[in-house]
Amino acid sequence: MKKINLPSEMTSVSLHAIGELVTEQRALPDIADDEVLLKVESCGICGSDIGRVFKNGTYHFPTVIGHEFAGVVVHDNEDEWTGKRVSVFPLLPCFECDACKAQNYACCNNYNYYGSRCDGGFSQYLAVKKFNLVQLPDNVSYEEGAMCEPASVACHAVKKLSISDGERVLISGAGPIGIIAARWAISLGSKEVKFIENDPMKIKFARSLGFDIMSDGEKFDCAIEGTGASAPLAMILKAVKARGNIVLMGNPGSEITLSPKDYQQILRSELHLLGTWNSSYADFDNDWKDTLKAISESKLVISDLITHRVPLTMAHKALAMMRDKKEFFVKVVTDNEK
Ligand SMILES: [Zn+2]
Numbered sequence: 001m002k003k004i005n006l007p008s009e010m011t012s013v014s015l016h017a018i019g020e021l022v023t024e025q026r027a028l029p030d031i032a033d034d035e036v037l038l039k040v041e042s043c044g045i046c047g048s049d050i051g052r053v054f055k056n057g058t059y060h061f062p063t064v065i066g067h068e069f070a071g072v073v074v075h076d077n078e079d080e081w082t083g084k085r086v087s088v089f090p091l092l093p094c095f096e097c098d099a100c101k102a103q104n105y106a107c108c109n110n111y112n113y114y115g116s117r118c119d120g121g122f123s124q125y126l127a128v129k130k131f132n133l134v135q136l137p138d139n140v141s142y143e144e145g146a147m148c149e150p151a152s153v154a155c156h157a158v159k160k161l162s163i164s165d166g167e168r169v170l171i172s173g174a175g176p177i178g179i180i181a182a183r184w185a186i187s188l189g190s191k192e193v194k195f196i197e198n199d200p201m202k203i204k205f206a207r208s209l210g211f212d213i214m215s216d217g218e219k220f221d222c223a224i225e226g227t228g229a230s231a232p233l234a235m236i237l238k239a240v241k242a243r244g245n246i247v248l249m250g251n252p253g254s255e256i257t258l259s260p261k262d263y264q265q266i267l268r269s270e271l272h273l274l275g276t277w278n279s280s281y282a283d284f285d286n287d288w289k290d291t292l293k294a295i296s297e298s299k300l301v302i303s304d305l306i307t308h309r310v311p312l313t314m315a316h317k318a319l320a321m322m323r324d325k326k327e328f329f330v331k332v333v334t335d336n337e338k
């Protein structure tokens with residue numbers, strides 16, 4: 001068995017209570033037979049981590065947060081994965097429910113999750129199930145591997161639009177997932193993608209990437225609602241052509257309300273509203289493999305969305321910066337080599 005020299009302790013960023021993020025030394029985790037020991041090289045900070053750390057908490061305390069991560073396998077009892085560079089699908093399915101039996105793992109009703117329900121990627125090392133490992137192509141970086149999670153979520157949503165060549169797509173919310181979704185849409189044949197966005201900095205950034213903002217009265221073939229807010233949804237219902245697909249992706253922060261007139265748009269235009277959740281990790285439809293292939297073949301570019309790279313020990317400061325919106329950011333990732 002290959003044994004890579006390992007330290008006895010590691011640095012982890014763990015949530016001890018709401019708002020109480022602690023950078024601490026921990027013993028390296030033990031690994032089960034179906035797990036490997038991963039040395040985490042990069043972990044993205046997700047918008048959902050801000051809510052998790054400062055408002056909602058994790059399912060129990062303490063929990064190491066971080067569900068967007070990639071690294072190198074430093075120990076595998078069977079040596080199959082040792083030395084391999086990987087990204088990690090963060091959802092741990094139960095494998096027993098109907099959804100799992102259909103390989104529809106995102107809809108599992110009894111799942112575990114790295115970084116929210118169990119320890120995740122804001123750590124130097126983590127025990128990870130072999131089932132969840134996706135090998136990185138040689139020309140895909142660890143940072144891109146960490147961004148494979150949001151890119152797969154965007155991929156999953158865009159696939160549901162069933163875009164035909166030349167279609168125009170509308171997306172609300174020009175955050176990292178919205179921008180990646182726009183790029184997926186273009187790579188899948190869309191002629192033009194426009195955004196609904198209020199934040200002047202996000203508008204400027206989207207424009208710098210060649211994406212404009214929707215004008216009044218414009219019509220689109222299909223749309224992704226990426227904000228989880230009522231007003232952008234109402235705008236989308238008016239802007240999408242009859243029988244168009246609308247994918248609901250944004251997590252609502254509060255009640256979603258529609259006026260009777262806006263609601264009637266769904267009826268009168270016979271709109272197709274589709275939910276999307278997480279990403280597909282099935283043998284027959286794997287958003288993770290599709291994403292890594294597209295990055296590797298330069299059909300999808302995501303690395304230019306990284307605005308901040310911080311060492312793991314500064315992750316808590318980066319989270320506070322994101323909460324307070326002190327600087328403009330798109331994607332913030334840890335670079336554990338720093
Ligand atoms: Zn996320």
Ligand SMILES: [Zn+2]
Pocket residue numbers: 093094095096097098099100101107108109110111
């Ligand atoms: Zn299940």
